Structures are given as C-alpha cells and as structure tokens.
Amino acid sequence: MAEKYILVTGGAGFIGANFVLDWLGNESAAIVNLDKLTYAGNLGNLQSVRNDPRHLFVRGDICDPGLVTGLLERHRPSAIVHFAAESHVDRSIHGPEDFVQTNVVGTFRLLEAARAYFSKLSAAEREAFRFLHVSTDEVYGNLGPGDPAFSESSPYAPNSPYSASKAASDHLARAYFHTYGLPIVTTNCSNNYGPYQFPEKLIPVVILNALAVKRLPVYGDGKQVRDWLYVNDHCGAVRLALAKGKLGEVYNVGGSSEQTNITVVEQVCAILDELRPRPSGKHESLIEFVKDRPGHDRRYAIDASKITRELGWKRTESFDSGLRKTVTWYLDNTDWVAAVTSGAYRHWIDTNYAGR
Numbered sequence: 001m002a003e004k005y006i007l008v009t010g011g012a013g014f015i016g017a018n019f020v021l022d023w024l025g026n027e028s029a030a031i032v033n034l035d036k037l038t039y040a041g042n043l044g045n046l047q048s049v050r051n052d053p054r055h056l057f058v059r060g061d062i063c064d065p066g067l068v069t070g071l072l073e074r075h076r077p078s079a080i081v082h083f084a085a086e087s088h089v090d091r092s093i094h095g096p097e098d099f100v101q102t103n104v105v106g107t108f109r110l111l112e113a114a115r116a117y118f119s120k121l122s123a124a125e126r127e128a129f130r131f132l133h134v135s136t137d138e139v140y141g142n143l144g145p146g147d148p149a150f151s152e153s154s155p156y157a158p159n160s161p162y163s164a165s166k167a168a169s170d171h172l173a174r175a176y177f178h179t180y181g182l183p184i185v186t187t188n189c190s191n192n193y194g195p196y197q198f199p200e201k202l203i204p205v206v207i208l209n210a211l212a213v214k215r216l217p218v219y220g221d222g223k224q225v226r227d228w229l230y231v232n233d234h235c236g237a238v239r240l241a242l243a244k245g246k247l248g249e250v251y252n253v254g255g256s257s258e259q260t261n262i263t264v265v266e267q268v269c270a271i272l273d274e275l276r277p278r279p280s281g282k283h284e285s286l287i288e289f290v291k292d293r294p295g296h297d298r299r300y301a302i303d304a305s306k307i308t309r310e311l312g313w314k315r316t317e318s319f320d321s322g323l324r325k326t327v328t329w330y331l332d333n334t335d336w337v338a339a340v341t342s343g344a345y346r347h348w349i350d351t352n353y354a355g356r
C-alpha cells in the first residue's frame with residue numbers, strides 16, 4: 001500500500017522545522033517538505049530526521065507550478081500545510097518585492113495547484129483532504145492599550161508590507177474555499193519563540209548578542225506589546241486544526257502572554273545572569289535603545305478562546321517556562337548557533353545543491 005503523505009511548505013524554516021519534528025514524533029503520515037532554502041531555511045534544523053524515511057526534503061519554490069503539481073501527483077498527499085513565506089517585517093520594509101512574490105503569488109500558485117489536484121481526487125480522498133494556511137495576527141493591525149484582543153472577526157488592517165502580503169494570502173485562501181470549495185482551514189498566530197529561530201528576531205538576537213557581549217538593540221521605547229507563543233504549542237494547534245478544524249474557518253492561536261519588548265529583553269537577561277553570569281556586571285547593561293521601525297505597531301494581542309472552546313487546544317508552556325527552555329536550547333546547541341551565525345549553513349547548501 002502506498003505510504004500516506006502530507007505536503008509541508010517552508011519546513012526548513014523556524015516554525016516549519018519545529019512542525020516537521022513535532023509531526024514525525026506524533027503522527028504516522030510521512031512528509032514531503034518543499035522549501036526554497038532562502039536565508040531563513042536551514043537544513044541544520046532537520047538534522048535529527050535526516051535518515052528518517054518518512055521525511056522527504058525537496059528544495060524548490062512554491063511559485064513553480066510544474067514542481068508543485070508534480071509533487072502532488074507523485075505523492076498524493078492528504079493535506080498541504082503551508083508555512084512557506086518571507087516572514088521578517090524589517091526585511092519587508094527594505095525590500096517588499098520578495099514578500100509579494102512568495103506570500104501572495106506563491107500562495108496563489110499553491111492554491112491553484114491544490115485546486116487542480118483536489119478536483120481529480122476520489123470522493124473519499126476529497127472528504128479527507130485539507131489545505132491548512134498558516135498566517136499571523138499582524139493582519140489585524142494595531143491595538144490601543146485598552147482594546148480587546150484580536151478575535152477571528154476583527155477587521156483586517158495590515159500596516160507593513162509583510163502583514164499586507166499575509167493578509168492578501170489569507171483573502172486568497174478564503175476565496176478558494178468559498179468559490180471553489182477547496183477545504184481550507186486558516187490559523188492566525190501571535191509571535192512564536194523557541195528553538196531553531198533565526199537570529200534576526202528579538203529573542204535569539206538578544207540571547208546571542210548577550211553571549212557575545214554585544215549591545216542588545218531595543219526599538220524605540222521598547223514598550224511595544226506582543227503576545228508570545230511557544231513554537232511547540234503552535235505546532236500542536238496546527239495539528240489540531242488540521243485534524244478537527246471546520247472547513248472555511250479561521251482559528252486564532254496565542255500564548256496568553258502579553259509582554260512589552262523591553263520586559264522580554266530583561267527576562268532573557270535575567271535567565272542568562274543565572275545560567276551564564278558575566279564576570280563583570282549584568283547582561284541588561286548591554287541594552288541600547290535604537291531608532292524605531294517605521295510604522296511599528298504598538299500592540300498585538302490574540303483572543304484564542306475559539307480554538308480552545310471548539311477544538312480543545314491549550315498552550316502547555318507559560319512565557320516563563322518557554323523562555324527558559326528557549327534560552328537553555330541556545331546555550332546547549334552551540335554547533336547550530338555557530339553554523340548560523342558564521343553563515344556556514346549557507347555554504348553547505350550551495351555546495352550540496354550546486355548543479356542539482
């Protein structure tokens with residue numbers, strides 16, 4: 001009997017790789033992992049499953065319809081879990097084009113390939129098939145200090161090229177459900193943190209800079225509020241939404257952990273003071289306030305009561321426990337850190353894929 005597959009896009013990135021590892025540890029279906037290996041994609045994240053026959057890695061672009069169609073026809077997945085994206089807000093401000101290309105055009109091409117594939121499935125296969133679209137709370141825009149948290153019915157008001165491109169992809173996913181009946185479930189989650197996060201995002205930047213005794217840059221006054229979600233809790237939510245989510249529905253996923261950026265930085269410093277004390281002074285003396293990001297949203301907060309009520313999801317990590325696990329992971333995984341910070345993982349990719 002043919003092995004059962006799901007297709008994961010962006011499975012060499014931060015959340016995608018955590019999802020691949022989580023899936024292989026909990027589920028029986030094999031994974032076809034389609035990832036372009038941009039600067040954010042790192043096969044070092046998947047080192048522990050490199051000999052697992054249930055993990056098939058394919059380097060390629062979701063914008064390539066021939067490649068995606070070929071993978072769908074060859075492996076006949078029962079689901080597509082779509083993580084692939086350009087994901088860094090600052091990069092979207094400096095160069096929005098890649099964001100429109102991958103997040104909007106790429107999602108469109110994937111939906112088109114999925115629609116064609118879905119139309120040829122048997123009735124039983126169509127019944128089982130799911131397209132899970134992974135998105136962000138940033139599509140809802142900016143909250144004031146006393147505003148209620150974002151719910152699934154909050155209006156869209158994206159403010160950065162990144163969030164605008166994700167909003168566009170959410171609308172396409174919604175339209176493919178309503179217009180073509182493609183069985184789509186969408187999740188919108190808050191800021192993830194945890195192992196394998198590329199050191200351009202706040203928490204890994206702070207951990208690695210502090211260890212290197214470099215300044216800890218904090219944008220503006222540091223009072224921007226984000227809700228923090230431990231990446232494994234997010235992976236569990238995606239698996240649950242895939243298994244039990246209602247078609248065409250959106251589920252917000254959050255960690256119920258609103259924190260200002262400055263308190264996040266201070267908490268990382270406090271954990272490092274305990275686990276890796278500096279001979280002279282506290283880590284927080286390295287904090288430096290720098291020019292704010294243009295158009296920086298002040299506050300995001302997620303109301304995750306729908307996924308809790310309807311699907312029974314609950315986070316397992318508090319911010320305290322998740323942050324401690326994360327800092328410990330970076331301290332314990334010096335090879336991964338060295339390969340990422342030196343860029344060695346990129347040379348390896350170039351060598352490995354040269355001429356393929």
Ligand SMILES: NC(=O)c1ccc[n+]([C@@H]2O[C@H](COP(=O)([O-])OP(=O)(O)OC[C@H]3O[C@@H](n4cnc5c(N)ncnc54)[C@H](O)[C@@H]3O)[C@@H](O)[C@H]2O)c1
Nearest residue numbers: 010012013014015036037038040041061062084085136192
């Ligand atoms: N990180 C967060 O806190 C967060 C929060 C909310 C939502 N999200 C969403 O979750 C998803 C994953 O985020 P992440 O933080 O893991 O991102 P990431 O930047 O770490 O990883 C993205 C992955 O997608 C791959 N990729 C990029 N363009 C591609 C293309 N054209 N074709 C195939 N692969 C491509 C990259 O190589 C990389 O492996 C994204 O859709 C993002 O919008 C992330």
